Amino acid sequence: xxxxxSNDDQKCKIRRLDLADKNKGFIELLRQLTVCDxxxxxxxxxxxxxxxxxxxxxxxxxxxDNDTGKIVATGSVFIExxxxxxxxxxxxxxxxxVDANARxxxxxxxxxxFLTKHxxxxxxxxxxxxxxxxxxxxxxxxxxxxxxxxxxxxxxW
Amino acid sequence: xxxxxSNDDQKCKIRRLDLADKNKGFIELLRQLTVCDxxxxxxxxxxxxxxxxxxxxxxxxxxxDNDTGKIVATGSVFIExxxxxxxxxxxxxxxxxVDANARxxxxxxxxxxFLTKHxxxxxxxxxxxxxxxxxxxxxxxxxxxxxxxxxxxxxxW
Numbered sequence: 026x027x028x029x030x031s032n033d034d035q036k037c038k039i040r041r042l043d044l045a046d047k048n049k050g051f052i053e054l055l056r057q058l059t060v061c062d063x064x065x066x067x068x069x070x071x072x073x074x075x076x077x078x079x080x081x082x083x084x085x086x087x088x089x090d091n092d093t094g095k096i097v098a099t100g101s102v103f104i105e106x107x108x109x110x111x112x113x114x115x116x117x118x119x120x121x122x123v124d125a126n127a128r129x130x131x132x133x134x135x136x137x138x139f140l141t142k143h144x145x146x147x148x149x150x151x152x153x154x155x156x157x158x159x160x161x162x163x164x165x166x167x168x169x170x171x172x173x174x175x176x177x178x179x180x181x182w
Numbered sequence: 183x184x185x186x187x188s189n190d191d192q193k194c195k196i197r198r199l200d201l202a203d204k205n206k207g208f209i210e211l212l213r214q215l216t217v218c219d220x221x222x223x224x225x226x227x228x229x230x231x232x233x234x235x236x237x238x239x240x241x242x243x244x245x246x247d248n249d250t251g252k253i254v255a256t257g258s259v260f261i262e263x264x265x266x267x268x269x270x271x272x273x274x275x276x277x278x279x280v281d282a283n284a285r286x287x288x289x290x291x292x293x294x295x296f297l298t299k300h301x302x303x304x305x306x307x308x309x310x311x312x313x314x315x316x317x318x319x320x321x322x323x324x325x326x327x328x329x330x331x332x333x334x335x336x337x338x339w
Contacts, residue, residue: 108212109215153333176311
């Protein structure tokens with residue numbers, strides 16, 4: 026007998042971030058990724074609108090657990106416009122995180138596929154991301170290959 | 183007797199890309215970095231205007247050799263707006279290239295410093311870039327540290 030995954034698929038629906046997601050644990054989810062102090066409703070709305078004004082050139086996506094009403098996965102991609110590669114475009118994937126309690130459902134892989142597909146539909150010639158060496162194998166399963174190294178300079182507050 | 187570097191400083195003046203730079207070897211310079219086929223005047227102008235509309239959030243800078251009227255260095259930085267880090271911002275440095283005949287004048291280092299300063303002035307908490315392991319030492323001299331690895335997925339044409 027085949028397992029019925031239709032309910033699982035419904036639960037894994039990827040959609041764009043909505044203003045109401047702030048009260049569905051979106052910020053708390055980002056906190057599983059890195060430093061993300063509390064953000065006021067005004068700050069959230071302002072940043073949300075700034076990003077929305079970029080349209081398809083910068084999308085933030087989420088997966089909401091329909092049972093709990095909580096955001097359990099998120100990821101973003103923004104489109105960089107270049108002169109190289111015949112005025113080409115590059116998709117930059119950022120801030121992918123899956124709730125620790127929602128692992129094992131391939132939400133991360135599905136999110137990466139969704140963001141990659143978006144970048145391709147916009148006309149990008151490649152999509153890139155930076156990750157730790159521990160996460161390299163995951164991205165290889167998503168069809169990515171290691172290419173360069175990321176260098177960083179932090180500014181003092 | 184101290185050397186007079188005032189003329190050198192004049193020659194190393196960093197400014198934003200101008201529409202007229204297409205005829206000053208800007209595309210040919212990018213070709214030293216990667217694939218960059220010929221771009222029509224219309225394509226160049228369209229992309230230039232798209233980028234200009236992003237204002238300080240995406241700047242492309244150049245150094246013009248006043249003697250030859252040629253562009254000898256270029257680099258860009260764009261500002262990514264996030265929710266993490268208190269709705270923080272990150273500067274992404276891209277497409278740095280110094281003409282092979284203009285090496286040894288620290289144009290690359292000056293360009294990185296200029297782009298980094300710009301990102302900081304916009305309120306970024308960090309600036310990042312991807313490079314080959316061969317160029318790591320150069321970026322370390324610019325105050326950067328290795329952090330993660332870059333993963334890439336190219337799309338077939």
